[in-house]
Amino acid sequence: MLRKFTFLKRRLLKLFVTVGGVASLLVTLASCGTSTASASSSGGTTTVGFIMVGSRSDYGYNQAVYVASQTVAKEMNNIKVITADNIPENSSVTQTMQAMVNQGAKIIFATSYGYFPYALKFAKSHPTVTVLHQGGYLTGKFPANFGTYWGEAFEPVSLGGMAAGSVTKTNKLGFVYAFPIPQTIDNIDAFELGAQSVNPKAKTYVVNTSNWCDPLKQKEAAAALLAQGADVLSQHQDCQAAVIEAAKQAHAYVVGYHYDASSLDPSGWLTGSVWNWAPLYKSIISTILSGHFKGSKYNANFVGSFAAHNNPLVLAPFGKAVSPAMRSKILAEEAKLKAGASIFKGPIYCQNGQLLVPPGVTPTYAQINNFSCFVKGVVGTIPQG
Amino acid sequence: MNGIEQTLIGGIAGGTAIVIPSLGELTSELAGIVNLGTEGCMLAGALGAYAVTVATGSAEIGVAGGAIAGAVFGLLHAYLTIYRKADQLTSGLVVWFLALGVTGVLGTSYVNDVITPLPVISIGGLSKVPWLGPILFHQDLLVYVGYVLVPLIIFILHRTRIGLLLRSTGERPEVVSVAGNRPNLIQATAVTIGALLAGVGGAQLSVGYVGTWFDDMTSGYGFVAVAVVLFASWKPLRVMVGAYIFGVALSAESVLQTNGIAINQYLLDALPYLVTLIALVIVSRKGGRKAPEALNRALIDVT
Numbered sequence: 001m002l003r004k005f006t007f008l009k010r011r012l013l014k015l016f017v018t019v020g021g022v023a024s025l026l027v028t029l030a031s032c033g034t035s036t037a038s039a040s041s042s043g044g045t046t047t048v049g050f051i052m053v054g055s056r057s058d059y060g061y062n063q064a065v066y067v068a069s070q071t072v073a074k075e076m077n078n079i080k081v082i083t084a085d086n087i088p089e090n091s092s093v094t095q096t097m098q099a100m101v102n103q104g105a106k107i108i109f110a111t112s113y114g115y116f117p118y119a120l121k122f123a124k125s126h127p128t129v130t131v132l133h134q135g136g137y138l139t140g141k142f143p144a145n146f147g148t149y150w151g152e153a154f155e156p157v158s159l160g161g162m163a164a165g166s167v168t169k170t171n172k173l174g175f176v177y178a179f180p181i182p183q184t185i186d187n188i189d190a191f192e193l194g195a196q197s198v199n200p201k202a203k204t205y206v207v208n209t210s211n212w213c214d215p216l217k218q219k220e221a222a223a224a225l226l227a228q229g230a231d232v233l234s235q236h237q238d239c240q241a242a243v244i245e246a247a248k249q250a251h252a253y254v255v256g257y258h259y260d261a262s263s264l265d266p267s268g269w270l271t272g273s274v275w276n277w278a279p280l281y282k283s284i285i286s287t288i289l290s291g292h293f294k295g296s297k298y299n300a301n302f303v304g305s306f307a308a309h310n311n312p313l314v315l316a317p318f319g320k321a322v323s324p325a326m327r328s329k330i331l332a333e334e335a336k337l338k339a340g341a342s343i344f345k346g347p348i349y350c351q352n353g354q355l356l357v358p359p360g361v362t363p364t365y366a367q368i369n370n371f372s373c374f375v376k377g378v379v380g381t382i383p384q385g
Numbered sequence: 386m387n388g389i390e391q392t393l394i395g396g397i398a399g400g401t402a403i404v405i406p407s408l409g410e411l412t413s414e415l416a417g418i419v420n421l422g423t424e425g426c427m428l429a430g431a432l433g434a435y436a437v438t439v440a441t442g443s444a445e446i447g448v449a450g451g452a453i454a455g456a457v458f459g460l461l462h463a464y465l466t467i468y469r470k471a472d473q474l475t476s477g478l479v480v481w482f483l484a485l486g487v488t489g490v491l492g493t494s495y496v497n498d499v500i501t502p503l504p505v506i507s508i509g510g511l512s513k514v515p516w517l518g519p520i521l522f523h524q525d526l527l528v529y530v531g532y533v534l535v536p537l538i539i540f541i542l543h544r545t546r547i548g549l550l551l552r553s554t555g556e557r558p559e560v561v562s563v564a565g566n567r568p569n570l571i572q573a574t575a576v577t578i579g580a581l582l583a584g585v586g587g588a589q590l591s592v593g594y595v596g597t598w599f600d601d602m603t604s605g606y607g608f609v610a611v612a613v614v615l616f617a618s619w620k621p622l623r624v625m626v627g628a629y630i631f632g633v634a635l636s637a638e639s640v641l642q643t644n645g646i647a648i649n650q651y652l653l654d655a656l657p658y659l660v661t662l663i664a665l666v667i668v669s670r671k672g673g674r675k676a677p678e679a680l681n682r683a684l685i686d687v688t
Contacts, residue, residue: 055489055600057496086489086600174643180650207642210654214604216402217635219595220395224639227391241496241597249502249596264499380642383650 045078046107048285049100051093052085053112054213058239060258061212061275065111065134068277076282080104089114097122101129107288109134109281113181120146130288135183137301137369144294149280151304151312152365153183154190156273158343159315159330160255161194163270164232165202166326167253168195173204174225176235176243178212180382182369184236189375190343191234191255196377198329205230206380215242222246232270244268253321260316269319271330280304280312303365306337344368349376392633392640393520400632401524401531402427402589407610407628408534409582411621413459414614415542416575417555417568417679421477422462423583424607425484430455430584431591432488435495435598444503444592448527448585451592455584456577458484463576467569473681485601495598502596503527527589534582535625542621551575555677583607609661616665619674627665634660 048069056066062085073081082103087096093115097108107130110119116136123131123146136148164173173195177184188206195202205228207221222233222243233247234255241264247254248265256262256272284298293299304310315334318327337343346357350373357363374382406423413420420426433454438447462480465471503525512522521532542548550571553561558568586607591598609631617623634657641648652659 055493055496057493058599059496205643207639208650209639210650211604213599215595215597215599215602216399216590216604216606217639220399220636221639221642223395224391224636224643227388227394227640228643239496239599241599242595245502245596263497379645381645381647383653 047080047105048107049105050083050109054238056085060240061238064275071278093118147298149302153313154186155306156315157187158190158194161191165195165199170229171201172230174230174233175206176221192377204378212238218242226250272316274316307340388640392637395636396633398594400629401528404531404628406583406586407613409579410614413576413579415555416572419473422480425481426455426458426580426583427587427603427607429484430587432492434588435591438500439498447592448588451584451588452581456581459577459580463573503593527593539621631661
């Protein structure tokens, strides 16, 4: 009996190792992909790694990163691109960065907000590797091999707000977001201000999900907004299909974010803000390869903008629901932003009536990144930590 | 439509994705097998349903695909725990990880596919009942399946010979064996049916209420289903109540916000878990059933 039991246990153990092995292999397969621009090995080839928090085909934030990484692989010579997706925002990202370095990576793009502390620490402990963080903001001294980059996301988002404000019949716009981080607060404020610029009565109702991608919560949020009377939905989530599907079923309109998802709902799609990272990635990689990274604009908090003609976030194609007159109005506004105008030019007031931006003042990016209130016209509260 | 109605409508629809898997887990546990892989079976069900819907254009056929996908992972759990005597908790986690990996690989291309989800069906006269009608009887097919499952499972478990055998297996499999029945077969069937229902719950997410497929889209709700069974002390009605309450609280989280009601965010996020826990503690005060005696115990010499 005892012997039989031990025998069973041993066989069991073996089985588990096998099953567990298969499972982890599949997970690895799911999360790792390699694409090579040039097959030549180390001879002058630089390996660049991209790490994503979600799936590379999420029709959102991570797919935009993945698509751009593949453009880099295709368009740049002597660059080998390796990617890893579905990497959580914890010490897993450090392991992934180490694994990429072990595969010869010299440049690593850590592309999720929550990777920031891990990326910074990794850069400090690996001086020969250049680490770039997407969306972070470092106040303090930059290591010579570290940089953050982002874009003035709120610029195109405000244009999407204009489209939303122009089509709404109920004057209620819905916005589903994940966390009340500065980028998101800026986006919601810009969306509402954009809508107000064409429709002073437009109000933006906000719901947060405390998760970058939880389709059930997104659906509940969208359903609650639609029940409230919202007839345009927008969002700041990593995956956007659930909200778009909810809007589609209710015949409401959609302003997208991260990635052009117009094919999911061609009739409801108004426009959106979509990432076009490839030019920025290429520029950063070229700077590093030329040996001029240290002290450059990328060895800092780089923020692309319409005014500097290097905003990585651009306006998505218009859907048919946006009238030609409105399109030209939005494009005219885009031209103004490119000429240096700002959606956040004062006076701007918080929900509680407090002055956020004094009249006539155009806040700097750092100031905008410090906004801690929703503007007047937003319905909902910023969760207090 | 006011906030309370919307909370209930969304809560019933979303809660169905937890009710059905938790009734499946109940069936499995009453036969003596815990399936922590319920989360994985739900994921498999969600993808299976979505893939079949994309292929056939019919979400109803998709649900069948989801059920089968869930059952396949249930069979694996049954094989490991019953026929290979694996530790139930460990095997459940393996099933979860395996499903996570497999659906991650196979599901990649489906993220970009668009489907027509299960339509909302109004039940004739019932949907006209003031207030409750639109909440309970203006929902998709699987919500009604959820309604029917509770009485059905209560009936089978407590009023039929099969149910008696199943519950006996969960208590004293040796006795069942001596009486000339095959506890292993009974357990394997219960686990597979449980996983099948988990798959249907996953289908409610992908082709029912939400209508999209996404990696890891169950976000831990399968574990909620397992927890509900435990806290409901293995009583079907309580399981149902607990699972719906979780769904309603999840929906309330959004509705409170759209009505501009400010609540501390941590509290809001914890709401579904807290409310469900408190509710089940209250309903269990009268004392429930004890855990099946043979739960999580490998049978060594009984076949």
